[in-house]
Structures are given as C-alpha cells and as structure tokens.
Amino acid sequence: MNQELIGILDQTIVMLQQHREDELRTLLDELHPADLAELLEELEDEQRAAVVQLMSGPTAAEAIAELELEEQAAIVTALPPEKAKAILDEMSADDAADLFAELEPEDAGSLLQLMTQEDATDVRELMTFPEDTAGGIMTTEFVAIGAQRTAADAIDELRRAAPSAETAYYVYVVDEQGRLVGVLSLRELIVAQPDAEIRSIMRTNVVSVHVNDDQEEVARTVQKYNLLAVPVVDDQDVLRGIVTVDDVIDVLEEEATEDIFRAGGVSDAEQQLDLEGPIWPAIRARLPWLLGLLFLSLVSGKVIEGFTPLMDRVTALAIFITTMAGGAGNAATQALTVVVRGLATGEMERDQVGRVVWREARIGIVIGAICGLVLGVTAMVWNHSPWIGLIVGLSIAINLMLAKAAGSLVPVIIQRLGLDPAVASGPFIATITDTTSMLVYFSIAALILGAVL
Amino acid sequence: MNQELIGILDQTIVMLQQHREDELRTLLDELHPADLAELLEELEDEQRAAVVQLMSGPTAAEAIAELELEEQAAIVTALPPEKAKAILDEMSADDAADLFAELEPEDAGSLLQLMTQEDATDVRELMTFPEDTAGGIMTTEFVAIGAQRTAADAIDELRRAAPSAETAYYVYVVDEQGRLVGVLSLRELIVAQPDAEIRSIMRTNVVSVHVNDDQEEVARTVQKYNLLAVPVVDDQDVLRGIVTVDDVIDVLEEEATEDIFRAGGVSDAEQQLDLEGPIWPAIRARLPWLLGLLFLSLVSGKVIEGFTPLMDRVTALAIFITTMAGGAGNAATQALTVVVRGLATGEMERDQVGRVVWREARIGIVIGAICGLVLGVTAMVWNHSPWIGLIVGLSIAINLMLAKAAGSLVPVIIQRLGLDPAVASGPFIATITDTTSMLVYFSIAALILGAVL
Numbered sequence: 001m002n003q004e005l006i007g008i009l010d011q012t013i014v015m016l017q018q019h020r021e022d023e024l025r026t027l028l029d030e031l032h033p034a035d036l037a038e039l040l041e042e043l044e045d046e047q048r049a050a051v052v053q054l055m056s057g058p059t060a061a062e063a064i065a066e067l068e069l070e071e072q073a074a075i076v077t078a079l080p081p082e083k084a085k086a087i088l089d090e091m092s093a094d095d096a097a098d099l100f101a102e103l104e105p106e107d108a109g110s111l112l113q114l115m116t117q118e119d120a121t122d123v124r125e126l127m128t129f130p131e132d133t134a135g136g137i138m139t140t141e142f143v144a145i146g147a148q149r150t151a152a153d154a155i156d157e158l159r160r161a162a163p164s165a166e167t168a169y170y171v172y173v174v175d176e177q178g179r180l181v182g183v184l185s186l187r188e189l190i191v192a193q194p195d196a197e198i199r200s201i202m203r204t205n206v207v208s209v210h211v212n213d214d215q216e217e218v219a220r221t222v223q224k225y226n227l228l229a230v231p232v233v234d235d236q237d238v239l240r241g242i243v244t245v246d247d248v249i250d251v252l253e254e255e256a257t258e259d260i261f262r263a264g265g266v267s268d269a270e271q272q273l274d275l276e277g278p279i280w281p282a283i284r285a286r287l288p289w290l291l292g293l294l295f296l297s298l299v300s301g302k303v304i305e306g307f308t309p310l311m312d313r314v315t316a317l318a319i320f321i322t323t324m325a326g327g328a329g330n331a332a333t334q335a336l337t338v339v340v341r342g343l344a345t346g347e348m349e350r351d352q353v354g355r356v357v358w359r360e361a362r363i364g365i366v367i368g369a370i371c372g373l374v375l376g377v378t379a380m381v382w383n384h385s386p387w388i389g390l391i392v393g394l395s396i397a398i399n400l401m402l403a404k405a406a407g408s409l410v411p412v413i414i415q416r417l418g419l420d421p422a423v424a425s426g427p428f429i430a431t432i433t434d435t436t437s438m439l440v441y442f443s444i445a446a447l448i449l450g451a452v453l
Numbered sequence: 454m455n456q457e458l459i460g461i462l463d464q465t466i467v468m469l470q471q472h473r474e475d476e477l478r479t480l481l482d483e484l485h486p487a488d489l490a491e492l493l494e495e496l497e498d499e500q501r502a503a504v505v506q507l508m509s510g511p512t513a514a515e516a517i518a519e520l521e522l523e524e525q526a527a528i529v530t531a532l533p534p535e536k537a538k539a540i541l542d543e544m545s546a547d548d549a550a551d552l553f554a555e556l557e558p559e560d561a562g563s564l565l566q567l568m569t570q571e572d573a574t575d576v577r578e579l580m581t582f583p584e585d586t587a588g589g590i591m592t593t594e595f596v597a598i599g600a601q602r603t604a605a606d607a608i609d610e611l612r613r614a615a616p617s618a619e620t621a622y623y624v625y626v627v628d629e630q631g632r633l634v635g636v637l638s639l640r641e642l643i644v645a646q647p648d649a650e651i652r653s654i655m656r657t658n659v660v661s662v663h664v665n666d667d668q669e670e671v672a673r674t675v676q677k678y679n680l681l682a683v684p685v686v687d688d689q690d691v692l693r694g695i696v697t698v699d700d701v702i703d704v705l706e707e708e709a710t711e712d713i714f715r716a717g718g719v720s721d722a723e724q725q726l727d728l729e730g731p732i733w734p735a736i737r738a739r740l741p742w743l744l745g746l747l748f749l750s751l752v753s754g755k756v757i758e759g760f761t762p763l764m765d766r767v768t769a770l771a772i773f774i775t776t777m778a779g780g781a782g783n784a785a786t787q788a789l790t791v792v793v794r795g796l797a798t799g800e801m802e803r804d805q806v807g808r809v810v811w812r813e814a815r816i817g818i819v820i821g822a823i824c825g826l827v828l829g830v831t832a833m834v835w836n837h838s839p840w841i842g843l844i845v846g847l848s849i850a851i852n853l854m855l856a857k858a859a860g861s862l863v864p865v866i867i868q869r870l871g872l873d874p875a876v877a878s879g880p881f882i883a884t885i886t887d888t889t890s891m892l893v894y895f896s897i898a899a900l901i902l903g904a905v906l
Contacts (some may be wrong), residue, residue, distance in 0.1 A: 030658060034677045159644050168640040169622060169681070186639050187621040191612050205483060223706070224487045226699040228622070228681060245698050246679040252702065253676070256709035257794055263716060264790025264879060265783055275795050276808050279816045286787050286816070290853070291824055293783050298831070300775040308768045315761045321774045322753040322887045329782070330718055330746050330880040334739050337717025341710055342728050355729050363732045367740055375747055382751075400743070426717060426879045427783040434775045 005035055009042055016047055025054045033059055037066035040075070049078055052087075061090035068274075069102040077107050085114040093119065094139035094247070097126035126241075134218045135211035137251065138232045138241030144172045145198060147181060152194035154184065169228045172239055173202045180206060180231055180239040208233050211240055218243050219251040220346060258422070259344050263337065265289045265427035293431045300325070300434040307442040310449065316383045317445055320392050321438070323375070327396060328403040328437040329430030331367065335360045335407030336429050343411060343421045357408045364404025372397030391448050395441040402440070403433050458488055462495055469500055478507045486512055490519035493528070502531055505540075514543035522555040530560050538567040546572065547592040547700070550579035579694075587671045588664035590704065591685045591694030597625045598651060600634060605647035607637065622681045625692055626655045633661060633684055633692040661686050664693055671696050672704040673799060711875070712797050716790065718742045718880035746884045753778065753887040760895040763902065769836045770898055773845050774891070776828070780849060781856040781890035782883030784820065788813045788860030789882050796864060796874045810861045817857025825850030844901050848894040855893070856886050 008027065015024040028036065028051065036055070040048050040063060052060055052075060064072050064087060076084050076099065088096055088111060096115075100108045100123055112120045122140045129135025143161050145154050154171045171189060173182035182202030184192075192201050208231045209218045222230050222245055229242045258268045267285040304311075304321070311317050339356060342348030348356055376393020380386055407429055411421035461480065468477040481489065481504065489508070493501055493516060505513055505528060517525050517540060529537050529552065541549055541564060549568075553561045553576055565573045575593045582588025596614050598607050607624045624642060626635035635655030637645075645654050661684045662671045675683050675698055682695045711721045720738040757764075757774070764770050792809060795801030801809055829846020833839055860882055864874035 032658070032660065032678055034679070155643060158640070168638075185621075186643070187611070190608060190639070190643075205485070207485065223699075223702050225485055226487070228698070245681070245702075246676075249676050249698075249702060249705065252705060253709075253798065256706075256713075257798070260709070260713055260716060260794050261790060263713060264786050266787045266790050270791060275791070275801050276805060276812060279812060279819065282791075282812075282816050283819050286784075287820055287823060290780065290783055290787070290820060291827060294776060294780045294824055294828055294849070295831075297776040297779045298835075300779075301772040304775065305769075305772045308771060311771055312765070312768055315765055316758075318761060318764055318771050318774070319754040319758045321771070322757065322778050322891065323747060323750040325775050325778065326750045326753075326782075326880075326884055326887055327743065327747045329779075329883065330743055331739075333717050333880055334719050334743070337714060337719050338723060338728070338735075341713050345706065345710070348728050352729060359729060359732060359735075363735050363739070366732065366736055367743060370740060371744055371747055374744060378748075378751070396747070427786055430782065430883070431779055434779055438775065 033062035036063035057086035058090045060087045065095040072099050073102045088115050092139050093122040096123045132215045134209045134213040134232045137215050137247050138243045140241045142242045144174045147173050147199040149198050151189050151192040151196045154189050179237040180233050215251045216255050219248045222248040262422040263425050265425040296431045300438045303438040324437045324441045325434045328399040328433040331400045332403035332407035332429045332433045333426040335404045339408045340411045340421050353412050360408035361405045364401040368397040368400035391445045395444050398440050399437045486515035489516035510539035511543045513540045518548040525552050526555045541568050545592050546575040550576045585668045587662045587666040587685045590668050590700050591696045593694045595695045597627045600626050600652040602651050604642050604645040604649045632690045633686050668704045669708050672701045675701040715875035716878050718878040749884045753891045756891040777890045777894045778887045781852040781886040784853045785856035785860035785882045785886045786879040788857045792861045793864045793874050806865050813861035814858045817854040821850040821853035844898045848897050851893050852890045
C-alpha cells in the first residue's frame with residue numbers, strides 16, 4: 001500500500017466514525033477500483049460493509065472482484081439483498097461464477113435468484129467448467145456479429161453492448177450456428193470503410209482455444225501471439241466465451257508461484273493461504289513433504305551405518321559428511337532449476353532433452369573437477385593427510401558430476417511419466433543425492449584407506 | 454513447436470531446395486508472425502536469409518522482433534541493406550532499440566543511417582534508458598491529442614496514425630507542453646458523441662509510471678489496474694512513451710524466472726543462456742555459488758570435528774547427520790520459499806513482516822514437535838536405544854523450529870539491507886542450517902550422553 005492510499009485509509013476511517021457519508025462518497029469516487037480493493041482489505045468487517053454501501057454498483061463490483069474469493073464471499077453474503085443484487089448485476093459473469101463457487105450452496109442459491117434470468121444462466125454455465133481450464137477463466141461477455149453485416153453495424157453493436165473495458169477490443173465473426181469464422185480488432189474496424197462488409201475485412205485464421213484447454217496453455221497462447229483476448233470454442237467450434245489478457249497475467253503469475261512453491265517443496269495448496277492466516281492449513285501443506293523426506297533421508301543414514309567400522313578407524317571422515325551431502329544437493333538443485341524452468345516456459349522442447357542433459361553432465365564434469373581439486377587440497381591441509389585430501393577431492397568431483405546429471409534427468413523422467421516436472425523439488429533432489437553422495441564418499445574412502453591402512 | 458508447424462517447416466525446406474519461391478511466399482503469408490518466428494529459429498542461416506527475403510517488411514519486422522536478440526542481430530546484419538531498411542522501418546521503436554543495443558557499434562551505426570531521421574532519433578533516445586526501466590521497455594508509438602479537440606478528431610487521429618495493434622487502445626491527452634493530463638480508451642471514444650470535447654469526456658486521474666521506474670514496478674502497475682498499456686512520463690510529467698501489456702507479460706515472466714533461478718542458487722546471468730549453448734558461461738554462472746557454499750559448509754564440518762571424541766564413543770550418532778542437516782535445510786527452504794514469493798509479488802508487505810515470521814515460528818514448533826516425535830521413535834527402534842531416540846527426536850524438533858524461523862527471517866533481513874530477498878536461495882539457507890543443525894544435534898547429544906554414560 002503506498003503512502004497516498006494509507007492517508008486515504010485513515011481519512012476513510014475518520015469519516016466513517018464522524019458519519020460524513022457524502023464527503024466519503026466523494027473521496028471514494030476518485031479512486032480506481034483496484035485501489036478501493038486494497039482499501040477494503042484493510043478495513044474491519046463493519047467499516048467495510050459501510051464503505052461498500054456507499055459505492056455505486058459498477059464500482060463496487062469491480063473493486064470486489066479484485067479481492068480474494070474468501071473476502072468476496074464474506075462481503076456479498078453480509079450485504080442487504082438489494083445491494084448484493086446491484087453488485088452482482090454489474091459483475092462480469094466469470095468473476096460472478098468464481099464467487100458463487102466459493103459460496104455455501106444455500107447462499108449461492110438465494111443470490112442466484114436475485115440475478116436476472118440471463119445472468120444467472122451464464123453464471124450457472126460457467127460454473128460447470130473446471131477452474132483451471134479455458135472454460136473456467138473465460139467470460140461470456142463478448143461482441144459477435146455475422147459476416148454479412150458491415151463495419152458500421154459492428155461499431156453500433158459495440159456501442160449498444162457497451163461491454164466492459166477488457167472485452168471490447170475484438171469483434172468476433174460467427175456463422176448462423178454460432179461457429180467462430182473470423183475476427184476484427186476495434187482498431188481495424190475504425191480504420192475500415194463504414195459500409196465495408198465484415199466478410200471482406202475480417203481475418204479468418206483466428207487463434208482460438210478449446211473450453212477444456214488447460215489455463216496455462218491458454219496463457220501461453222495469448223503470450224505467444226500478443227493478444228488482448230483469445231476466443232474460446234467448444235467441440236463444434238461454437239464461440240462460447242473469451243479469455244482476456246488481464247486474466248492471463250493472473251494465470252501466469254499463479255503458475256509461476258505454483259512452480260516456485262513446488263521447487264521449494266511446498267504444496268500448491270499453500271498458494272491459496274493467507275500469509276497471516278491460521279497455521280494448520282500451512283502445516284497440512286508442508287508436513288507430508290517434510291516427514292516423507294526425513295524418512296527418505298534415513299536411507300543415507302543406513303549407508304553411513306554400513307560404514308561405521310571404517311569411521312571408527314578414521315574419525316576425520318565424519319567431518320566432511322555435510323560438505324559432501326550439501327554440495328551434491330546444491331549442484332543438483334542448480335541443474336534441476338534450469339531444466340524445470342525450461343520445461344515450464346516451453347523454452348526446452350522434447351527433442352532437446354538429450355542434448356540438455358548431456359550439456360549438464362559436461363558442466364558437472366568441469367565443475368566437479370574444479371571443486372574437487374579445491375576442496376581436496378583444503379581437506380588435505382586441514383587434516384594433514386594426503387589420503388583424506390584424495391578421498392574428499394575425488395568424492396566431491398564424482399558427486400557433483402552425478403548430481404548435475406541427476407538434477408537434469410529427474411525432472412525429464414517425471415515429465416515422461418506424465419507428471420508436472422516441478423514436483424521434482426530442490427529438497428527432493430537434495431535428499432536423493434544425500435544417499436548417492438554418502439555411497440560414493442564412503443566407497444571411495446574404503447577403497448583408498450583399504451589400500452593404504 | 455506443434456505438429457502443424459513442423460509440417461510447414463518441412464514444406465518450407467523442400468520448397469527452398471526446389472526454388473518454388475512463389476508457392477513458399479503464399480504459404481508463409483498465411484502464418485502468424487509468432488509462428489514465423491518459431492520457423493526461423495529452426496532454419497539454417499542460409500535458409501533463414503532466403504525466407505526473410507520472401508517476407509514483406511511488416512511481417513518480417515514482427516516475426517524478427519519475436520526472436521532472441523542475438524538471433525535478431527545475426528539476421529539483420531546478414532541482410533542486404535535495402536531489405537534491412539525495409540524491416541527496420543516497420544519495426545516498433547522499442548524493438549529496434551533493443552536490437553541496436555545488441556549490435557556491434559559499427560553495424561548499429563551503418564544501419565541507423567539507413568533509417569529515416571525521425572525513426573533513428575526515436576531509437577537513439579530509447580537506447581539511452583537502462584534496459585530494465587520503464588524507459589527501456591517503452592515504445593514511442595502512441596497517439597496523443599489536445600484536450601480542446603473532439604472525439605471525432607481523436608478517432609481521425611487514430612485512423613491517420615494507424616498505429617500497430619498493441620498501441621491503439623488508448624488516446625492520451627496532453628497540454629501544450631506535452632504534459633499528460635488525461636486518457637481515453639478507444640471504447641470510450643466510440644461510445645462518445647462525435648462532437649464531444651475531449652476535455653469533457655477524458656479521465657483525468659491517469660495511472661502513469663516514470664521513465665526511471667523499475668520494469669517490475671511497471672509490470673505490477675499494469676497488472677494491478679488491468680491496463681492494456683501504461684503511459685510513461687518524465688520529471689516534467691511530459692508523456693515520453695507507453696509500455697504495452699504484451700511487454701509486461703514478458704517482464705513478469707522474466708522476473709519469475711529470475712526469482713526461480715536465484716531460489717535454486719543459479720545466477721540470473723544464466724537466464725540469458727541458451728539451454729544448448731556452450732558450457733563455459735553456465736559454469737561461470739554456477740561455480741561461484743557452489744564453491745562458496747562448499748566452503749561455507751566446512752563450518753558445519755568444523756562443528757562435527759569438535760564432537761569427534763563423542764562420536765568415537767557413540768558411533769550411532771553419525772547415522773543421523775544427513776537426516777538432521779537435510780531436514781533442517783528442507784524446513785528452512787519451505788519457509789523461505791513462501792516468504793520470498795510473498796515479498797516478490799507484493800502480497801507480503803513491510804508491516805506484516807513481524808506477524809509472518811511469528812507465524813512461521815509457530816508452524817515450526819508444531820511441525821518440529823510432530824517430526825521430532827516420529828523420527829525419535831524411529832531412531833529409538835532402529836538403534837534399540839531410548840537415549841538415541843531422545844537425542845534425535847529433541848534435535849529434529851529444535852532444528853526444524855529454528856529452520857522455519859531462519860527461513861522466514863533471512864530473506865526479510867536481506868531485504869532490509871536493500872538487496873533482493875531472492876538471493877537468499879534454498880542452497881544458501883540449507884548450508885547455513887547445516888551448521889546450526891550440527892551444533893544443536895551434538896550439543897544435545899553431549900548433554901544427554903554426558904548425563905547417562
């Protein structure tokens with residue numbers, strides 16, 4: 001929240017206390033809905049209800065749509081029915097559908113009855129699509145026209161429909177069955193002769209997505225073709241809705257957060273959580289990973305146990321356990337990060353996989369050799385023993401090399417299994433390399449010390 | 454690359470070999486510039502030059518602008534001057550400025566001379582702004598008009614300027630000094646009476662950014678206010694350019710990749726690297742981190758060394774070193790991930806820091822208690838020793854708790870120091886917690902075993 005908004009927040013609270021409603025309304029009228037949303041977030045329930053009452057239907061609808069769904073539901077259910085209706089009527093169908101999905105069934109039912117028949121039908125239809133598909137994020141507010149009409153007709157249609165800001169920049173051309181056959185941007189319409197037939201000026205190779213397409217795929221399409229909105233069609237090619245660029249930005253952000261959370265070994269469930277919320281949902285999201293990895297790490301403990309007789313004779317070996325395990329984990333995490341991100345953004349394609357993994361292996365060889373040499377010399381000096389130096393150096397070299405190969409290969413394997421490569425998190429790969437690094441380290445130690453002791 | 458494009462790629466290569474230029478031109482004319490860009494990426498240098506020669510100036514300009522800057526530079530410098538001019542003339546000023554920044558100075562100089570005086574001036578001006586600022590990503594193609602003109606004038610102006618698709622959706626209103634005073638969306642213009650004075654219909658509280666603003670801040674502004682473009686002003690409030698939503702998407706993606714790379718302990722330098730490119734730049738990007746962390750991990754080795762006499766007596770202690778260090782690292786990485794992402798997306802604000810860290814500490818207490826209990830019992834059964842069970846259980850509990858607190862606190866401290874919290878990577882925090890976990894584990898072991906042995 002910037003300084004200016006904090007000032008307005010303070011003023012709002014004072015005006016509410018002093019019942020200066022008219023002044024407050026004037027103050028709030030000046031604000032952008034996105035700023036109003038930030039303001040609402042900071043207010044207590046009662047203050048919030050009073051402020052929403054002061055806002056006009058369209059402004060309230062836009063501001064509320066910017067809030068978390070949980071907060072939206074709390075506000076709308078607390079409002080008197082007529083105010084709730086005024087807001088819902090102005091909300092775009094996709095925002096309303098998301099909100100209704102969050103409500104208790106009985107609340108949703110009674111609110112749907114307040115809405116016009118048409119809006120309620122739109123919302124019910126949108127609610128049938130899974131949240132993370134094109135159908136789940138599309139809006140049904142779009143302007144469509146027949147190919148036999150003229151540019152002037154299309155502009156009239158736009159003027160009449162007066163759609164909301166994000167949805168007004170393309171006019172879609174459909175046939176009698178509602179099938180998508182062309183598109184015109186508002187810019188093209190303005191530049192066209194008013195009496196030009198749509199058919200003769202429309203673009204016919206329209207980029208579109210299917211209602212069932214994953215939201216990330218939809219976002220990538222909009223990103224690739226620099227679109228402001230993408231039309232969504234069904235199996236019959238019938239135009240069902242559009243996904244606008246502002247929603248695409250939110251999807252890309254959500255997907256990036258999801259990937260970042262998975263990479264950090266946090267379940268995506270936590271993405272929905274409030275950073276200041278109750279701790280139990282967060283515990284449920286993190287505990288399975290942590291506990292699972294702790295048990296997995298016992299495998300490396302088992303390896304160490306097998307070599308305790310050796311460590312009894314050369315206690316200095318224990319000193320380098322964390323360096324060995326940590327170094328391998330870090331090297332693997334680096335490779336994993338680069339490969340998982342490459343797969344997520346589509347920068348790395350299926351046919352490149354072999355070459356990328358081979359490149360990581362070569363990087364591992366060089367990095368392993370350098371780190372092995374440096375750490376080997378360090379260990380030698382520290383322990384006054386060339387043998388410890390040799391063991392540590394050689395193990396670091398081999399471990400880093402293996403770690404780079406594993407870090408790049410594991411996400412690829414996971415993807416081949418049909419899973420999201422992002423589930424191969426840094427913590428997961430680090431726990432796996434704990435075991436291999438202990439095996440390599442102690443085996444080399446046993447070999448070398450067996451020869452010299 | 455999808456199946457359809459792969460087919461077109463094959464056709465393109467065949468047609469090139471058989472010199473069927475006219476057919477190829479028809480084939481390529483059907484393609485979207487973004488698909489043409491993908492095609493160009495797959496072609497050999499010579500084929501690529503031949504294909505670019507066949508494309509019209511505007512199409513070639515759009516397609517080339519989609520490529521990596523390195524590839525753009527290679528293509529443009531290899532073209533005959535008149536074709537290069539045709540393409541550069543059609544390129545938007547911001548794309549051209551990015552391209553010129555990539556060229557060798559002599560190439561840039563001779564190409565700039567080919568351009569019209571006006572375009573060259575725009576490009577030179579844009580090149581003065583740092584890459585990652587609003588000035589560096591803005592384009593100078595925008596439509597501006599005086600407040601005393603009418604809606605019809607504005608539409609005429611749009612028609613005359615016929616700007617590129619992304620820049621046509623707002624008309625900015627400026628005063629005699631070129632200062633930004635208002636804005637009108639194309640939609641608002643269409644709905645307005647043709648003879649309405651701009652002054653009376655424009656919105657005056659315009660969201661704008663400053664030329665020196667960081668690109669991430671610009672992107673967040675566009676995202677927050679659901680804009681299609683944001684105007685960029687200088688110190689005198691003079692309108693200097695606009696940043697369009699398609700560039701904002703690329704910025705957000707770039708910033709997400711940067712954060713992901715840092716979280717994985719990879720330098721952002723690697724973001725610029727080709728996944729199949731030479732290995733040396735990647736080695737340079739990763740080696741410092743890895744080697745630094747290896748040395749840092751020697752501190753935990755030093756702690757272990759201090760306790761070797763204890764381990765000599767109770768060798769079972771060594772078995773749990775990796776579990777102890779790994780568990781703490783993983784718990785810290787989880788907390789770190791949530792906090793760093795919260796700071797990056799602006800979801801977590803300065804005044805929340807204390808409450809978020811305190812929440813993480815409480816999560817750590819519960820998770821630590823549960824994991825400590827489970828692992829303690831496991832260790833007890835494994836080693837047939839209640840004392841080992843007690844040591845492992847207690848250490849896991851304390852270590853996970855400390856790790857959660859450290860994982861949430863370290864990025865906050867880094868931010869307070871004025872650095873990007875994303876530099877606190879998983880590998881970094883895991884290496885730090887290696888040391889604390891060894892200290893806790895062996896201290897508890899010494900205490901308990903000292904009492905019972």
